[in-house]
Amino acid sequence: MKRLSTFNVTSLTFGFAFLYLPMLLLVIYSFNSSRLVTVWAGFSTQWYGELLRDEAFLSAAWITIKVAVMSSTLATILGTMAAYVLVNSGKFFGRTLFSGMIYAPLVMPEVITGLSLLLLFIGIGLDRGILTIVLAHTTFAMCFVSVVVSSRLVSFDRSLEEAALDLGCTRFDAFRLVTLPIIAPAVISGWLLAFTLSLDDLVIASFVSGPSSTTLPIKIWSSVRLGVTPEINALSTLMIGIVTIGVITASLISKRSAVRAQKDAQAAERSA
């Protein structure tokens, strides 16, 4: 291990403090027994208990999870299909344009995405509710899924699919039995990414949600406008926890399979 210089240690400390101090404060104050958010009065988990008894928060949480599961599943299916076609179809007229258009929503301001979706839903007379949030989240999450899956597909050996065809598979069977199992880690981490994105989203959801479909971020946002309560701190801590677990799981899944493959290959070479 190389020893870090004083300068490196300092910049590292400040950098991470800058990133995580606010969240750390929030987590600490979620265990505060006082009702006043900024005054420490001792350790307590009472706000977590109160949170679990709060019907409004619980229903918002339930809606958020439903939306996240549905939208990330839809986004994974569509995003994987888009990635598969763009990576595998070789050159065709407008290919660059199409792949560019898949990625454009990544950098599109969320306000614009939300507004345009709202206009569309009003235009086609779709009542705002869970369905519209699911559709909106699918729209922007599928770009992320498609990025993750296509980066895996680029290194995918095409001859594996040809071998499947050669051995009697139809194109669909070749995808189902060979391609999909092999790219599964990327598809799963794409799903988890889409899930956490949907869980986090406030801007787009607030455009397309209806009165009966308040998601958790919207609920938090509207409660905070009436003043920050320790309950909100507890809730935010829980959300940080869930998102962290999601992201770590996603990266572990892809990393672990790579490490295991490497180890097995080494073992095989030794035993040969």
Place this chain on the structure above:
Amino acid sequence: MAKPKPDTWDNQFAPWDNPNEKPLIRFKDVTKRFGDFVAIDSLSQDIYEKEFFALLGPSGCGKTTMMRMLAGFENVSSGSIELAGQDIANVPPNKRAVNMMFQSYALFPHLSVYENIAFGLRRDKFPKDKLDARVAEMLKLTRLEKFGRRKPHQISGGQRQRVALARSLAKGPKLLLLDEPLGALDKKLRQETQFELMDIQETTGTTFVIVTHDQEEAMTVASRVAVMDEGRIIQVATPGGIYEAPNSVYVADFIGDVNIIKGTAKPAGPDQYFVDWGVNQAPILATSDRPFTDGQECHLAIRPEKISITKAKPDEAENAVQGKVLDIAYLGNLSTYHVELPGGQIIKAQTANTRRLSRRDITWEDPVWIRWNATAGVLLER
């Protein structure tokens, strides 16, 4: 260990010489274009049942394209390919009685060796009770009995190669295509595997078409070798035929080592010609079945091992030229002498090192005589 190929193979097995024999594969005037690039140029070729047919050529000569057209991964631009008398143009790869062994092996990493081999059988709804026996038979054929439950990344390169072979043979195809099957193996393993391949081909009686850029490999395994260049087959013959009677300088040069002497022909008797090759040099006497006219430009191709080298002037040699040893390449069992002739041309002569190195009497800068018979070389137009 595999049995060596019988020496009489060339004489016994020659369906291509039998006009009544029906070819298994028939390329009829096949052309394949990728955009403006012509990969296969109006090519016609028959391949017979139980043949071990090698497509040999430098990269980009179209050999892989030919194979991919047989497998169904590429369509022909014009012409037709027949398999057992049927045009296969519109048959998709999964409906062809053709299997392929890929250069990268393309083993399914998420399936065990057993499941890899069973994969094609399962797609065909192979009866469940017979499936196990068939896979076991394939594992036995390729000596993989112990590895059925391993995943492809848990076995060595040579074993992976055998899994790929077992998988492509499991469905009992009429035709097996092998794309550089031994390219990823090291030299020693490759030589062993060549014999194994021949053995398996003989045992199963399957027609093999192999693509390779390794001429030694093609010569070892194949019953016939097709030398390709720029989308055309230049020559098709048995390994012996390709080596001893190449039809062009390209083939002679591609297969093994060769000396090419350029000159003009002058008839010197029945099937015999004098080749004028240098100013103030005695013409070379060479026999040829191919007719040449007086003064026609020609190339004499002689293999280095057919030229002998001596210090003293040989008596009664049909062709003998004096030169100077420029270089000696010592290969252990053989030595190749580079002899510079008075005109500046360099001729390679090869001798077996039957004596110990210290007793060798020819060394650098020595004046030497090289000699060869009239029948040693092949006279070529181009």
